[in-house]
Each structure stands twice: as C-alpha cells, then as structure tokens.
Amino acid sequence: xxxxxxxxxxxxxxxxxxxxxxxxxxxxxxxxxxxxxxxxxxxxxxxxxxxxxxxxxxxxxxxxxxxxxxxxxxxxxxxxxxxxxxxxxxxxxxxxxxxxxxxxxxxxxxxxxxxxxxxxxxxxxxxxx
Ligand code: C2G
Numbered sequence: 001x002x003x004x005x006x007x008x009x010x011x012x013x014x015x016x017x018x019x020x021x022x023x024x025x026x027x028x029x030x031x032x033x034x035x036x037x038x039x040x041x042x043x044x045x046x047x048x049x050x051x052x053x054x055x056x057x058x059x060x061x062x063x064x065x066x067x068x069x070x071x072x073x074x075x076x077x078x079x080x081x082x083x084x085x086x087x088x089x090x091x092x093x094x095x096x097x098x099x100x101x102x103x104x105x106x107x108x109x110x111x112x113x114x115x116x117x118x119x120x121x122x123x124x125x126x127x128x129x
Contacts, residue, residue: 002028016114025064034071
C-alpha cells in the first residue's frame, strides 16, 4: 500500500486541482490531502472564498481522494507524514525545491501545474461578472 500525502487550499475547486489529484493518485494506492484551514490561509496571505468545511466536503467527493486532514501550520508536515505512514510527499511544481528537506522520510515529487487556470484568475473573472 503506497500512501501519498499532499497539501493545499483547493479554493474555488477547478480543473487544475482535479488533474493534480488524479496524477497524485496514479503515484500509489491511497491519497491523503492536508487541507489548509481558513486560519492557516490567513497566515499564507490567501483570502479564501469557500470555507474549510465546504472545501473538505468537495475534496472528499473526489474519486481520487481517500482522506482529508486539516493543515494549520507550516511545521506539521513531518508529524502528518509519520501519522499517515506516507511513502510519497507530492505537490505542484510551483513549490519545486521547497520541501526537499523531507527527503529523509519520504520520496518528494513535484508535478507540473495545469497552465492557464488558478484560483486567483477565477476570482478576477468572477469580479467582472
Ligand atoms: N495546482 C495545479 N495547477 C493549477 C493550480 C493548482 O496543479 N493550475 C496545484 C498546486 O500546485 C497545489 C494544489 O493544486 O499542489 C493546490 O493548490 P493551492 O490550493 O493553490 O495550494 P497552495 O496554496 O499552494 O497550498 O503547505 C503547502 C500549501 O498548503 C500548499
């Protein structure tokens, strides 16, 4: 059983998120997502549109996602990876290199982002409607 752990906000759920989750699941058997809490997003400098409980329900409805836990800090990853018995930490390549320090406990993989779609771009489009 190969377990993959990833993290993110997944606000305004879109095709870039779906494609990433699909590719993450193809890396193993069990995909667990550390979902950024509303409070942690404030720390990340993100103004989320969709509240955590709804973002969690949306992710759990995705066929590729097996479980979701709350991400409240930058520092919790090692603890999470041990608790989930993760084999792989994987995330989009906008984070390339940022989590290489985890290589001593898991395989770290950065996957190419989907071009021309982002929550920020969606917010801009929505603001003109
Ligand atoms: N993503 C993607 N393609 C896009 C947009 C996002 O592949 N067009 C990926 C990102 O690379 C990330 C995941 O979807 O792996 C979630 O993106 P965000 O919600 O923006 O996550 P982020 O704010 O980067 O949170 O501790 C790590 C952070 O919590 C990551």
